Amino acid sequence: MFHAVLTSTREIADQVAADVAAQLPEAGEPRRLAPTGVEIPCAGPIFVAVEGADLNFVPSQNREKRMLIADMDSTMIPVECIDELADFAGVKERVADITERAMRGELDFEAALRERVGLVKGLHRDALEQCYAERIALNPGARILVRTMAERGAQTALVSGGFTYFTERVAAAAGFAINRANTLIFENDRLTGEVGTPILGRQAKLDSLEELADAGGFGAADVIAVGDGANDLAMVAAAGLGVAYRAKPALRDGADAVLDYSDLTALLMLQGIAQSDWVRD
Structure with a gap:
């Protein structure tokens, strides 16, 4: 058995959950986890289109x-902290491009990291303190x-x-x-x-x-x-x-x-x- 888990940053209406449940194999009663989340026991994962929400299937055991x-x-x-540091060094656009390509798997991570750190050489520790205070949450x-x-x-x-x-x-x-x-x-x-x-x-x-x-x-x-x-x-x-x-x-x-x-x-x-x-x- 599986649980279909419907989540979003906005409230999921009961009717949306009921509509999803109606399309699932051997669906049980929807259970509300939060205003933004509902779980539905079912026999297995299938594709169901849901606008503005995530629908994932997880095994019911463990x-x-x-x-x-x-x-x-x-x-x-x-x-990305390195991109924000690069802004203080005046090279954000260049560093952010390398970061994006590395995160897509297009570049070797280790080489990309070394290159980006090299581009922020000379930054004072105070810039890192300011970066954390102003940019990181x-x-x-x-x-x-x-x-x-x-x-x-x-x-x-x-x-x-x-x-x-x-x-x-x-x-x-x-x-x-x-x-x-x-x-x-x-x-x-x-x-x-x-x-x-x-x-x-x-x-x-x-x-x-x-x-x-x-x-x-x-x-x-x-x-x-x-x-x-x-x-x-x-x-x-x-x-x-x-x-x-x-x-x-x-x-x-x-x-x-x-x-x-x-x-x-x-x-x-x-x-x-x-x-x-x-x-x-």
Whole structure:
């Protein structure tokens, strides 16, 4: 059996849920998870067109996961940190083009990262502080997602191809227990244009998933992973529930669930966790 999970950033009307249920094989009674989410038990996934909402099918067994592993840039936060840093250095257009191509899987991630960091060489540490203060914020639902899963006993890890300078702050703001990323190198409080090694990319994200799951005494089937770009593909494909969040085609095709119209609380609803059980500030 499966659950069809209908989510959006706007309220889903009962009639919309009923219309979807009428098209599903052996559909049960819709259950409202939140104003923005409904789940419907059914026999299996089929294509149903729904305007302005995401419809995903998840197996009914083992829905709630024991670990959340998430990308940061354009997933937990709405921007790419390196692109915003590049704006302070006056090279945003050039860097953003490299970022976009790397996230689509058109460029080698490690080489693209080195090139972009080289382009912001000389930036003072104060620019990074200003960048975080003015440009970085959590995406809607991020803190509720992380804190709810942590409160329910799940491990939470922010694993990014970005930089520890930002992941440490974003992890604290969202409530992640663990954060891993690349290290920017400073000399006299200015970026040297180099990044610490080894570089954390696609394989390192998968390795983190496997290592942390093993340390927790469970397997990848008990993990929910979320990202947006090609370097998240191995991690998302390996997880028991891999989610593509407003993602590039390279990731969408390998994910179990795709979210285009929902905020990050949809990851809770995919697991059957209703709004009444969400942890809020």
